[in-house]
Amino acid sequence: MSSSPQVVVAAVFLGWLCWPAGAQTPAPAGQASPPATPAYAGSEACGTCHEDIYNAFQKNPHKLVDTQKRRGFDGKACESCHGPGGKHAESADKKDILNPANMPPAEADRDCLKCHLNQPTHIGRIQSSHAKNEVSCTACHAIHRNGPNGLVPRNMAAINEQCASCHTGVWAEFQRPYKHRLPEAAMSCVDCHNPHGSILRASRQTYAANEPGCFRCHGNLRGPFTFEHAPIRLEGCGACHEPHGSANPRMLTRAEVRYMCLECHANLPTAPGPIKNPPALGGVPPAFHDLFSPQFQNCTVCHMKIHGSYVSQDLLK
Amino acid sequence: MKLLLALLLSIPLLAQAPAATPAPVTAPAPAAATPTPPTEDWLTGSIDLGYRFSSVGGSNDDYRSVVNLGSGPRLFGLDFTIIDPKKRLFDRLDVRAYNWGGDPYNTVHVNASKRGIYDFNFDYRDIAYFNFLPSFADPLLGSGIVLDENSYNTRRRMSDFQLDLLPGKRIMPYLAYGRDSGQGTGITTFETGNNEYPVSDSMFDKTDNYRAGVHLEFNRWHVTLEQGGTTLREDQQAYMSGFNAGNNTAPFLGQQLDLTGLTQAYGIRGDSIYTKGLFTASPVSWLDLYGQFLYSRPETNVSYNQLDYGSFVVLSSLLFYTGEQALEFAETKEPHTTGSFGFELRPLKRVRVIESLMTDRLHTAAAGLLTDMILSPASVAQTTPLPLSGMLVMNYNQEQVDVLLDVTRKLMLRGGYRYVWGDAEAPAALIAGVGLESSELRQNVGLAGVTFRVTRKLSANLDFEGASTSHAYFRTSLYNYQKMRARARYQVTSKLALQASFSLLDNQNPSPTINYDFLSRQNSLSATWTPGKRVSVLGEYTRSTLRSNINYLEPEVLVPELSLYRDDAHTASGLVDLALPGYSGLAPRLAFGGSLFISSGSRPTSYYQPLARLSVPLHKNLSWNSEYRFYGYAEAFYQYEGFRAHILQTGIKLSR
Numbered sequence: 021m022s023s024s025p026q027v028v029v030a031a032v033f034l035g036w037l038c039w040p041a042g043a044q045t046p047a048p049a050g051q052a053s054p055p056a057t058p059a060y061a062g063s064e065a066c067g068t069c070h071e072d073i074y075n076a077f078q079k080n081p082h083k084l085v086d087t088q089k090r091r092g093f094d095g096k097a098c099e100s101c102h103g104p105g106g107k108h109a110e111s112a113d114k115k116d117i118l119n120p121a122n123m124p125p126a127e128a129d130r131d132c133l134k135c136h137l138n139q140p141t142h143i144g145r146i147q148s149s150h151a152k153n154e155v156s157c158t159a160c161h162a163i164h165r166n167g168p169n170g171l172v173p174r175n176m177a178a179i180n181e182q183c184a185s186c187h188t189g190v191w192a193e194f195q196r197p198y199k200h201r202l203p204e205a206a207m208s209c210v211d212c213h214n215p216h217g218s219i220l221r222a223s224r225q226t227y228a229a230n231e232p233g234c235f236r237c238h239g240n241l242r243g244p245f246t247f248e249h250a251p252i253r254l255e256g257c258g259a260c261h262e263p264h265g266s267a268n269p270r271m272l273t274r275a276e277v278r279y280m281c282l283e284c285h286a287n288l289p290t291a292p293g294p295i296k297n298p299p300a301l302g303g304v305p306p307a308f309h310d311l312f313s314p315q316f317q318n319c320t321v322c323h324m325k326i327h328g329s330y331v332s333q334d335l336l337k
Numbered sequence: 338m339k340l341l342l343a344l345l346l347s348i349p350l351l352a353q354a355p356a357a358t359p360a361p362v363t364a365p366a367p368a369a370a371t372p373t374p375p376t377e378d379w380l381t382g383s384i385d386l387g388y389r390f391s392s393v394g395g396s397n398d399d400y401r402s403v404v405n406l407g408s409g410p411r412l413f414g415l416d417f418t419i420i421d422p423k424k425r426l427f428d429r430l431d432v433r434a435y436n437w438g439g440d441p442y443n444t445v446h447v448n449a450s451k452r453g454i455y456d457f458n459f460d461y462r463d464i465a466y467f468n469f470l471p472s473f474a475d476p477l478l479g480s481g482i483v484l485d486e487n488s489y490n491t492r493r494r495m496s497d498f499q500l501d502l503l504p505g506k507r508i509m510p511y512l513a514y515g516r517d518s519g520q521g522t523g524i525t526t527f528e529t530g531n532n533e534y535p536v537s538d539s540m541f542d543k544t545d546n547y548r549a550g551v552h553l554e555f556n557r558w559h560v561t562l563e564q565g566g567t568t569l570r571e572d573q574q575a576y577m578s579g580f581n582a583g584n585n586t587a588p589f590l591g592q593q594l595d596l597t598g599l600t601q602a603y604g605i606r607g608d609s610i611y612t613k614g615l616f617t618a619s620p621v622s623w624l625d626l627y628g629q630f631l632y633s634r635p636e637t638n639v640s641y642n643q644l645d646y647g648s649f650v651v652l653s654s655l656l657f658y659t660g661e662q663a664l665e666f667a668e669t670k671e672p673h674t675t676g677s678f679g680f681e682l683r684p685l686k687r688v689r690v691i692e693s694l695m696t697d698r699l700h701t702a703a704a705g706l707l708t709d710m711i712l713s714p715a716s717v718a719q720t721t722p723l724p725l726s727g728m729l730v731m732n733y734n735q736e737q738v739d740v741l742l743d744v745t746r747k748l749m750l751r752g753g754y755r756y757v758w759g760d761a762e763a764p765a766a767l768i769a770g771v772g773l774e775s776s777e778l779r780q781n782v783g784l785a786g787v788t789f790r791v792t793r794k795l796s797a798n799l800d801f802e803g804a805s806t807s808h809a810y811f812r813t814s815l816y817n818y819q820k821m822r823a824r825a826r827y828q829v830t831s832k833l834a835l836q837a838s839f840s841l842l843d844n845q846n847p848s849p850t851i852n853y854d855f856l857s858r859q860n861s862l863s864a865t866w867t868p869g870k871r872v873s874v875l876g877e878y879t880r881s882t883l884r885s886n887i888n889y890l891e892p893e894v895l896v897p898e899l900s901l902y903r904d905d906a907h908t909a910s911g912l913v914d915l916a917l918p919g920y921s922g923l924a925p926r927l928a929f930g931g932s933l934f935i936s937s938g939s940r941p942t943s944y945y946q947p948l949a950r951l952s953v954p955l956h957k958n959l960s961w962n963s964e965y966r967f968y969g970y971a972e973a974f975y976q977y978e979g980f981r982a983h984i985l986q987t988g989i990k991l992s993r
Contacts (some may be wrong), residue, residue, distance in 0.1 A: 045762040084452065084505050091556070120785045124746050126689070137625060138559035140552055143615045146627045146679040146693050152739060152748055154788045155797050175416075175433060177446070186824070188861040189838055192879035194430075195932040197403045197944045197970055205435060206442030219629065219677055219695065228567055229611035230631035230675040230697070237495055239544030240518040240571055244607075244635055244671035246703040250730045250763040253522075253699060254810050267904070267934070267942040269402075269473040274885075274902050275940035277473070282900060283813050285766075286889035288850040298853070300812045301763055301776045301801055310356060310893040314476040315533070321474050321486050322528045330605060330639040331665055331707065333727070333764060336528045337601075 046078035054317070059106025066098040066105060069112070074098075076166040090136055101131055101163070120163075133155045141216050148217025155186075160215065176208035182208040190264055199265030211236075231254055234263075245328030248299055250333060251284070252327060278311060281319045339405040380993060382417025382432075385962065386410075387988015395970075395980035398469040398485075403944075404968050405441040405467055406984055412437040413988060427451050431793070441465035456501040463494045476533075476584040483977070484524070486535045486584075491521025509552040513565075518543040525575055527599055529661060530649025532583035534596040542571035542605075550613070558618035569607035569637065576600055579717035581647075589650055592657060596647040604642075609635035610732040623683040627693075631675040639705070641665035651711070667705025667725055674698045689741040691753075698735045702725035728773075733759040739784060747791065750752075753784035761810055777808040780815070797825035809846070812853060812887065816846040834865045852899075869917040875930075881910040903938035923954035931966070941973040955989075963987040 025248040058229045063086050067074030077083055077097070085097040093100035101120060108116035120128040129151075130246045136142060145151050160182060161171045173179045180202050184191035187209075191215075196203050201207050209215075212233055213223045220226060225233030234257050235242040241252075251259040260280060276282035284302045320326050332337050391408045393400045416433040427449040434445045443463040450456040469488040475486060499513040518541075525538040548565030577599040585594060611633035618626040643663040648656050676707055679693030705725040712718050739753035757780040765774040782804040790796040802820040809816050824838040838861045846853035863877040883904040891898045912930035919925065931947035948966040964986050971979040 027849065065823040088505065090505075090507065107712070122793075124743065124749075125788075126741075126743065126749070137619055138554055138557065138617045140559065140561040140615055141618060143561075143627060143629055146625075146681060146691055147677075147737075152691070152741070152751060153786060153800060174431075174446070174448075176435075186836075187881050188836065188863045188877050189840060189859045189881070192859075192861060192877065192910070195910060195934050195944070195946070196906075197752070197934070197942065201442055201464060203443050206444055206462060213343070219631070219675060226564060226631070228609060228635075229563075229633045230673055231614045231633060231635075236515070237493060237517055239567075239569065240519060240540075240542035242544070242635065244637055244669040244703070245700050245727070246639065246667045246669050246705055246725060247727045247764065248701055250729060250761065250794050251702070251811060253729055254731055254761055255814065256510070259813075267906070267936050267940055267944075269470045270468070270532050275938075279900055279902060279939075282889045283853075283885075283887050284811050286812060286850075286887070287892055287895070288888065288890050288897075299774075299776065300768070300814075301774055301810055303812060306893060311891070312893065314479055317476065318487075321476060321526050321584070324487060324526050324528075330471075330603060330637070330667060330669075331641050331663075333725075334766065 059104055060099050061105040061109040062095050063098050064095075065109050070098075073164050076164055076170075079166050080164065080170050082171075085135075100135070120158065125154040125159075126156060128156050129177065144214060144217030144219060144223065146217065147219065148215075148223060150215060150223075151217065159186075175205075176202075177205040179208040179210055179232050180205065183215075193262070193264035193266075196265035196267050198267070198269060198271045200263060200271075241327045243328045244324075245330055247329045247331075247333045247335065249326060249328050254301075277318045277320050278316075378993065379422060379655045380417060383414070383990055383992035384412075384417075385414040385990040386412055386987060387962070387986055389984065389986040391982060391984050393980060393982045396978050397472075397980070399970065399978045400968070400980040400982055401467045402470055403970060403980075404982060405465060406982075407441075409439050411440060411986070411988070413986070414990075420520055424451065442468075444863065450504070453503065453505055454559060456470040458497070458499045458503045460497045461495070463492060466491045466519075470858070470978065472972070472978055480586070484535060486524055486526050486533075489521060489523040489540075491519050491523065491540060493517070493519045507554055509554065510549070511551070512549045513547075515546040516543065517546075526584075527575060527577070527596065527601060529596075529645060530594060530647075530658070531589060531652050532585040532594045532596075532649070534577070534581045534583040534599070536575045536577040536581070536596075536601075538575045540573050541547065542569070544569050548611075557620060559616065561613070561615040563613040564676075565606075565611045565613070567609040567611075567635070568843050569605065569609075571605040571607075572604070573603040573605075574601065590655070592648060592650070594648055594650060596645060598644075598646040598650075600642070600644045604640045605637055606639075607635060607637035609633055625681040626678075627680065628678040629676065632673070634670065634672045636668065636670040638668050639665065641707075656711070656713065657715075658711045658713040662710045662712070663707060665705055665707040665725070667703055667707075669701060669703035669727065671699060671701040673700075679865045687743045691737075691739040691741070693737050694735070697731070698733070699729070699731045701727065701729040719865060722916035727764060728762070729764075730762040731759065732761070733757075733778070737784075747789060749786075749788040751788075755784060756780070756783040757782065776810045778810055779808040780804055784935050794828040795826070797823070799823045812846065812851050813855075814846075815844055816853065818842065818844040832867050836863045837861065850888060852886070852888045855884070857881070857883040873914045874911070875914075877909065879906075881906045881908070901939075904936055904940070906934065906936035908932065908934045923957070925951065925953040927951050943969070943971045945969040952990075958992050960990045961987070961993075962990050 083099055085091060085093050086095055087098050087296065088094055091100065099105050103118040105117055120131050163171070165171065193199070212225055213224065217223050218226060220232065225236070227233050227236040231242065238306050257263065260273060260288055262273050263271060266272060268275050272280055286303055288303055311317060325332065325335045325337060329335045329337065388410050389406065389408055391406055412434070419430040421427055428451050431448045436442050441464065445461040447459040467490050468486045471478060471483045471485050474481070474486040475484050476486070478829035495515070495517050496516040497513070499511065501509060501511045503509050514909040520541045523538045523540065526533045527536050532918065535708050544567055546565065546567045549564055550561060550563030552561045577596060579597065581596040581790050583594060583596060613665040614630040620626070639663065643661070646660045648657070648659060649661065675697045677693060677695040679691065684690065695991055703726060707722065707723045707725055708720060710718050710720045735755060735757045737753060737755040739751055742750045744750055757778060759764065760775065760776040762775040763772055765772065785801045786799060788798040795849050804815065804818050806816045815950045820842050822838070822840045825836070827835045828836060840856070840859045842857045844853065844855040859879060859881040861877065861879040866874040883902070885902040887900050889898055889900050890896070910930065912928055913928065917925040917927055927950070929949040931945070931948070934942070934944040936942050946966065946968055948964060950964045951962070953961045966984045968980070968982040968984070
């Protein structure tokens with residue numbers, strides 16, 4: 021009996037966990053006690069009051085829901101997201117209809133995922149930081165907008181503008197002199213990133229199954245090379261390049277090539293310490309180049325095949 | 338490509354015929370009580386034509402490396418949509434083309450679709466890549482020779498076609514083809530016999546990518562199966578004829594080293610097959626499953642041929658020679674397998690558990706033979722056959738679990754854990770005298786996050802990762818690190834919105850010979866203000882700082898040194914958009930603003946891009962648009978690379 025308080029606390033906690041988070045605020049009547057047999061009004065009935073939205077919706081890709089029996093919402097496209105609207109059609113009370121815009125993002129997303137979960141787009145969703153940070157589908161997709169491209173921008177400048185509206189710091193990096201050509205609208209954020217998530221970090225796109233998306237445009241750097249430069253395969257192009265933009269030539273992460281190379285090729289064996297065994301790759305042995313001589317100040321003058329070589333193990337040709 | 342553009346431009350003309358006939362009624366007239374969708378024109382779109390004037394002062398090579406906009410007539414933009422009322426070949430055709438007529442970035446996108454039958458997309462880009470930056474690689478700058486020994490003047494062209502059949506159905510096959518090619522010239526370095534010689538270079542490469550697959554989409558599960566392949570062709574040649582003293586102009590043991598003739602050619606052919614299998618499933622309402630299997634096996638074959646004449650030396654034996662011929666044949670294969678599996682479990686109303694496992698395995702194996710023949714007037718030719726072998730092994734694994742708890746409708750907390758482990762093996766540098774070197778990866782990462790929606794007008798989220806690492810691949814790899822991102826949005830009034838974001842990465846590797854200390858911070862603030870219908874103002878400011886310290890051994894004196902890199906940057910951008918007093922129902926618009934970037938630290942740089950834009954409507958469907966833009970670029974340490982450019986473009990935009 022001495023553990024009774026803990027049991028009570030545990031039971032209360034479990035009950036709280038099981039109780040929907042939304043129940044803490046007064047729920048709309050339609051949500052709290054749905055009718056035993058939901059009454060659908062049909063899309064045309066919705067259009068009688070919401071004419072602007074209805075008209076805009078006619079060329080929206082979601083209009084397809086009205087004409088397909090596949091999802092079971094034929095003739096009820098509006099209610100496929102907003103829930104049965106029979107009661108709302110009679111009362112015209114906003115409490116009698118679901119409004120995903122007022123729902124917590126996770127709940128609103130579940131509404132979208134009723135149909136969209138089992139689609140290839142969402143294969144990376146489980147690892148996506150958008151999903152984990154509750155950036156809801158409607159943050160990017162305008163559901164009611166007209167036209168086949170109404171859901172989301174397709175024009176590269178508009179895509180970039182949309183991403184930049186949240187990722188302001190990243191867009192600032194594109195104002196640097198050396199960058200990928202996004203400000204010129206020759207590329208867009210989704211060329212490199214999959215906003216729905218990816219198997220790669222930072223939702224980077226993949227190419228040819230499991231290659232980094234960089235090789236979609238830089239096919240000549242893909243190899244495989246007789247002699248690989250290991251960081252490219254092990255850590256990706258970002259080990260040396262800042263793809264969003266840099267003040268350094270070639271979008272490098274350091275101002276001069278030699279300093280970037282020396283950070284790894286430091287001529288220092290790994291001493292006992294936190295890294296004991298095995299050592300870091302590429303650290304040894306001492307090279308003999310005189311870095312005071314301009315001849316050796318840019319490593320890629322000689323090691324020109326820095327992305328990998330077909331001929332030379334030292335990436336000289 | 339010009340033919341294709343002409344064809345696309347002619348589509349609106351060809352499509353005029355059906356519009357002349359009355360559009361048939363394709364659906365029964367709706368009941369009187371239901372709304373009637375508005376009718377639309379069969380053709381809508383716009384064309385934006387004009388002329389650009391450019392004036393560049395300072396380094397033209399640097400201007401071309403950074404901006405590269407030239408003078409001349411231009412098609413700035415073309416976009417149109419055709420809706421076929423009879424829905425014969427397509428329901429709808431969208432075409433967008435930008436920056437044609439000599440601009441360095443040309444794009445075209447075409448989308449044609451017929452509901453439930455097909456969806457076709459074509460994307461083409463032609464991007465000029467010019468890069469000539471003396472500060473990057475000019476060992477001879479001290480002698481007054483301004484030259485970038487790693488320079489490029491190339492174009493990359495990317496085409497992608499994709500045809501999706503039966504979109505919206507349960508079984509959707511698709512076909513796709515993509516081509517990525519590059520062609521151009523440049524300057525590269527030929528390194529031999531204790532000297533490097535800048536030589537001209539011509540490059541060509543082409544990768545074709547073919548793939549086909551099928552999506553099977555059912556209510557509770559989905560599978561995508563795809564099979565594809567790529568082919569690669571790459572040819573690179575370097576030629577030189579005449580005297581070339583190279584970068585090392587000092588005589589070596591009294592003898593001048595030089596290159597008098599060179600023929601160097603790479604012929605690379607490659608191909609790959611790849612397979613993709615994806616699945617998602619929701620067997621019950623509280624469980625979603627995800628998985629993917631990805632496999633690729635690229636391989637390349639190379640034939641390399643080199644013939645060079647001049648005066649060279651083999652350092653190890655102090656052998657002076659006058660020529661060298663090298664031939665190489667090699668083959669490389671790289672099987673690469675990736676798999677992942679995960680699930681989202683919702684055991685309780687407030688709790689979501691996300692678990693994912695991933696493995697990525699790659700093994701490169703190369704074999705070849707290099708035959709090198711040294712020609713010397715003092716001795717008989719020495720031929721050395723050298724077997725080549727290369728390899729790289731990577732095994733990467735990751736397991737991650739996240740628990741998301743909806744504390745209230747407004748507050749979500751997230752906590753998680755990621756364990757990363759793997760190993761890698763690669764050839765050591767030749768000078769090391771060790772065949773292979775290997776390393777391991779062991780990383781424990783704690784994850785946390787908060788999403789707080791105070792009201793619909795105010796929300797914030799925080800994302801945190803903290804890691805403890807026992808083994809990492811490289812000295813600069815993420816080791817003991819903390820990564821944090823925070824973002825807040827506040828709609829102050831209906832006219833004013835504010836957003837702030839903060840990100841931080843602090844990475845430390847305290848090993849005595851490494852002592853890596855990396856810190857980057859970024860703070861951004863943006864505001865959107867619309868005080869009235871005629872004015873809108875957008876402003877953004879970002880401050881970013883980066884600090885990187887790491888130990889290394891100065892190669893020539895073998896003295897321990899600390900490498901320091903600093904970058905302290907301010908970036909600001911803004912745009913004021915004004916609707917000017919109108920006439921006849923037409924309102925001109927004036928916009929001005931631009932961006933600036935100023936950095937100090939290891940490479941102090943400033944880059945200004947102010948602009949002003951005026952749009953004057955001349956008629957309901959015709960407007961005259963002009964834009965002035967200034968580009969000002971300066972580097973404190975490399976003043977010869979600065980430039981100032983004035984760009985004025987003016988033209989008309991016809992829309993329908």
